[in-house]
Amino acid sequence: MNRKIFTATAALMLSSQLVFAAEHTVQMKNVGADGTMVFEPAVLNVAVGDTVHFEPTDMAHNSESVTNLIPEGSAGWKGAMNQKVSFTVDKEGVYVYKCTPHTIMGMVGVVVAGSPTNLEEIKTQSASLSATFVMNKDRLTNYLNQVK
Ligand SMILES: [Cu+2]
Numbered sequence: 001m002n003r004k005i006f007t008a009t010a011a012l013m014l015s016s017q018l019v020f021a022a023e024h025t026v027q028m029k030n031v032g033a034d035g036t037m038v039f040e041p042a043v044l045n046v047a048v049g050d051t052v053h054f055e056p057t058d059m060a061h062n063s064e065s066v067t068n069l070i071p072e073g074s075a076g077w078k079g080a081m082n083q084k085v086s087f088t089v090d091k092e093g094v095y096v097y098k099c100t101p102h103t104i105m106g107m108v109g110v111v112v113a114g115s116p117t118n119l120e121e122i123k124t125q126s127a128s129l130s131a132t133f134v135m136n137k138d139r140l141t142n143y144l145n146q147v148k
Pocket residue numbers: 037060061062099100101102107
């Protein structure tokens with residue numbers, strides 16, 4: 001490949017990334033459509049390369065990916081309390097995340113990047129997390145059942 005074609009190709013790749021990488025916002029809320037202590041939207045479909053912003057709409061929440069419930073090789077994310085955290089999606093598959101202090105109340109969410117290639121594995125492995133909820137016990141299962 002000569003230099004001119006290489007430069008043109010690189011510019012094209014860069015511009016197509018700029019066009020297709022979308023931004024998404026998930027709110028952390030005390031009360032939402034699914035009840036108390038929720039992420040909205042709770043099940044979010046994105047593409048690899050997109051960025052998801054987790055916004056502390058109400059206070060005393062954070063967003064943190066669950067180590068064994070994200071695609072293999074993903075860096076995941078860990079937001080501080082009351083802080084916005086952003087994650088640029090690095091691997092295809094299903095991500096489960098939680099609000100650290102409210103995990104016990106079922107404050108969890110799901111991001112689906114591209115095809116849910118690891119869905120069955122996530123469903124199996126999420127049982128131990130759901131078992132720690134004292135309320136909204138079915139929430140994570142319901143969310144995962146919405147993943148297509
Ligand atoms: Cu919370």
